[in-house]
Amino acid sequence: MIIQPTSLAALTWAGAASGASADSWRVGAVLAARTLGYSEQAKLVLQIGSLTVEAEPPGTQLPSQFQVRVLSLGAEPKLEILGGPPLDQAVSRALRERLPQQNGYAPLLATLGALAQRPLLRQLPPPLRAALALLEHSIRTPVEIAHAAGLQEAVKRSGLFLESQLAHPQTDLGMLGEDDWKAALLRLAATLDRGSPAHPPGDHTETAPPLAQRGLVAQPRAPMPESAQPGEVDSLLVRLHGEVHAALARLEVAQLETQASGAWMIEIPLQGEGGQDILQLQMTPHEDDPEQPTAWVLGFAIDLPRLGPVQGELQLRGLRLSVRLWAQRTETTARLERLFGELGQQLTANGLLLDQLTCQTGLPQPPGSRSAVLLKATA
Structure with missing residues (x-):
């Protein structure tokens, strides 16, 4: 290099x-x-x-x-x-295989939303309807992640840690199979594979892979597929088949990259108003502060219909916290700044020392291709 x-x-x-x-x-x-x-x-x-x-x-x-x-x-x-x-040769080979196959969650979530609105969905085979319901159940709500325990659980069930939890002897496998995002994707993929073994390639133009070195990207909702055509459910299932495998490849890319980068890039689908959104988190230890084990950088990105793209970075060193926010829309910046007083009081009440709390209009430039x-x- x-x-x-x-x-x-x-x-x-x-x-x-x-x-x-x-x-x-x-x-x-x-x-x-x-x-x-x-x-x-x-x-x-x-x-x-x-x-x-x-x-x-x-x-x-x-x-x-x-x-x-x-x-x-x-x-x-x-x-x-x-x-x-x-990188380990096996990890490198796995990355090369999955990167061309991967795609973001937004197209998958849009297809799921389109399927949920079709009356003919009730005519699908029971195993497929059960797999779709399980995947929908694994999508978190904003209320669930609004507190620390709920967010921690959402991170654990994001799919990134599925295999490590399966290897733990005290894991409740039944609960894990119902709540984990990757487990639900695998079940749906297996169900679809039985009806159509060769899945078509996904659309790779929506979002970049969730690799730590590419940085955070606020991902908007994808438009729902056009409707009101004969045989529409069948075409949606063909589309869904490819998108499920593309989402699994994206998640596995994130798992493989975690081994090389030392950082965690986590994506959590959320049930929003009239659709689903994607919360992206990046957790990185402070490599320049090995004597401080509680020194971390937490980044997040989300694109909400009412707020537009929003990104943030929280730097924690012991009990000292610095918070920087970015919003693409000017009105969103003003709306967030009006909440600074309440947020500062909550942080102080939890024993943290707030060194910085700012919000800027405009998103930080992504690192780009490297x-x-x-x-x-x-x-």
């Missing part, structure tokens, strides 16, 4: 070359490097030798400490990362 800085976060290359770091930044030199976290522009901040650079995060997770070799200098020096841990081979750095 190559790092290609174009400038420094604190110093210019000219200043660095004329200072004490000039000797260390020579071609062939091996320098110590460590990750410092992320900047406000979602850039990866690295300390390399005595200098600090900002870079676009790579396609794989960097260790907290590593070494780089200087390959070239000049306006755009190149640094080779030494000893970076590659290569696992080339890392471009900017100040």
